[in-house]
Amino acid sequence: MGEISTIGLDLAKNVFQLHGVTSEGQVLLRRQLRRAQVLVFFARLQPCLIGIEACAGAHFWARELAKLGHEVRLMPPSYVKPYVKRGKTDAADAEAICEAVTRPSMRFVPVKTEDQQAVLLMHRTRDFLVRQLTQSGNALRAHLGEFGIVVAKGVHNMERLFAAAEVADLPDAAGNPIRLLVEQFRDTHEKIEDVTAEIKAAQKDDETARRLETIPGIGPLTSSAIAATVPDVANFRCSCDLSAWIGLTPKPYSSGGKERLGRISKMGNRYIRRLLYLGAMAQISARKRRPAGDDWLWNMLERKPVKLVAIALANRMARTVWALLKTGEAYKARAA
Numbered sequence: 075m076g077e078i079s080t081i082g083l084d085l086a087k088n089v090f091q092l093h094g095v096t097s098e099g100q101v102l103l104r105r106q107l108r109r110a111q112v113l114v115f116f117a118r119l120q121p122c123l124i125g126i127e128a129c130a131g132a133h134f135w136a137r138e139l140a141k142l143g144h145e146v147r148l149m150p151p152s153y154v155k156p157y158v159k160r161g162k163t164d165a166a167d168a169e170a171i172c173e174a175v176t177r178p179s180m181r182f183v184p185v186k187t188e189d190q191q192a193v194l195l196m197h198r199t200r201d202f203l204v205r206q207l208t209q210s211g212n213a214l215r216a217h218l219g220e221f222g223i224v225v226a227k228g229v230h231n232m233e234r235l236f237a238a239a240e241v242a243d244l245p246d247a248a249g250n251p252i253r254l255l256v257e258q259f260r261d262t263h264e265k266i267e268d269v270t271a272e273i274k275a276a277q278k279d280d281e282t283a284r285r286l287e288t289i290p291g292i293g294p295l296t297s298s299a300i301a302a303t304v305p306d307v308a309n310f311r312c313s314c315d316l317s318a319w320i321g322l323t324p325k326p327y328s329s330g331g332k333e334r335l336g337r338i339s340k341m342g343n344r345y346i347r348r349l350l351y352l353g354a355m356a357q358i359s360a361r362k363r364r365p366a367g368d369d370w371l372w373n374m375l376e377r378k379p380v381k382l383v384a385i386a387l388a389n390r391m392a393r394t395v396w397a398l399l400k401t402g403e404a405y406k407a408r409a410a
Contacts, residue, residue, distance in 0.1 A: 078102050080123045082172025084164050085131055091164035093172045094122075104165065116142050125175025127151045127167075128183040136185040147175050148183040184306050193276055193302040197295070200269040201345065203262055210259040217252065218242075232259065273298050288405040289394050291353035291387070299346055300395055307400050313393035320347045322389045338385060347388070354387035355380075 077096065081103065084091040090112055094103030107115055112135070116124075121143040126132050128148040136146040149171070157170035174180055186194075211232055218224070218235060223242055225235045236256050244252065277283045277298040286297035310316045317323050321342040324335035340347070358380060361371050374383045398405060 077120055078122055080125070080172055080176055082125050082168040082170070082175065083135070084168040084171060085126060085129060085135065086164070089164070091168040093165065093168035095172060104168075106164070113138060113142070116144060119144075121145070123147065123175060125149060125171045127154055127171060133186045133191060137188075140185070146185065148185060149174055149180060150183060153181060181309060184309065186302075190302040193273070193280075193298060196269055196273050196276070197299050197302075197345065200266060200273065203266045203269065207259065207262045207266060210255055210262060214252070214255050214259065217248075217255070221248070229263075270295070277301075282399070285398055285402075285404045286395060289391060289398070290405075290407075291350075291357040291391055292395075293353065296346070296349040296353055299349060303343060303346060304395075304399065307396055310396060313396035316396040317389050317392040319343070320350070320392050322347060322350070322385060322392055350388040350391050351384055354384040354391065357387060358384060 078094040079097040080095050082093040084093075088109050090107045090109065092103055092105050092107060092115075093101070095101050116139055122145070124139055124144050124146045126136060126146060126148050128150055132148050136148055139146045154167075154170055154174045157174045158166050159170070160166070207229070211229065214232070214235065215224075218239055221242060221244060223235065223238050225231050225238060239252055239256075274294045277287070277294045280298065280301050283294075283297040283301040286292055286300055287294060289297075292300075304316070307316060310319065314323065318339070319342045321340045321344070322338055325337060325339040327334040327336055357371070358375065361375070366372060371383070371387065374386060378386075394405065
């Protein structure tokens, strides 16, 4: 009987499922482990290939198992699903992971470091607070609108709304709820400013993020998020692959030799795609304030809708990101 060469590890909160095979494909291991038993078990095992789905906690376990001498590969869950034979059990999932990790065409997810995960945590916290700020602002607008207090849209106009509410003749019962919502809005806004300052400070210490910031339309937030999420572009054969991973390329519906391209796929990293889109819209707004010219962006704006041009520009920005990560250089504007 040979030794275990490949293990599929199905992660969970408390009970982990293992499926191990030899280099010839013979099954030698099918068992469950409690969370406290995982590292103890793998410490006694000879170094082998371990496949894990890229889910919650996967990067932590990949780092810990790599310290024990094992080769750990993370895979997108959607790429593992086709290898599940039948049913939905932990044992079937672990067997599918073990099968998928050995496929030569499989695409793997780079293991993130603790520092990269810390930066992404700041981005997710800020994104969460921004959603809360939007909810608080919408609630205030809706409630005060019932009393005829309305101002222009935008976060920058909220203080005008608060000032109008203070001088308005509101019922006594409405005063305290409005005051609580106003305090929550202002407190959330301050927290967003604090987290944004921390992200910008971390971005200044990251050489990759500083290089990405030289691309027009990419600011500190976008460059920091990309540097923490896509540190290595070795998994992308070309710039189009990175753009497709972000979800900025058309979704094909082709058959019988007829090529049909639909709307963008909107797959991959939604957060980075949104940041690139916002950066593209900022570039478009700045370009419209300048005189007409013969550059690519102006020609596109003359022929296409603004939002379509923004997606095309975000696609170009993603391809430029791939080039900078691939070459290690800073952005150089094309000569006129």
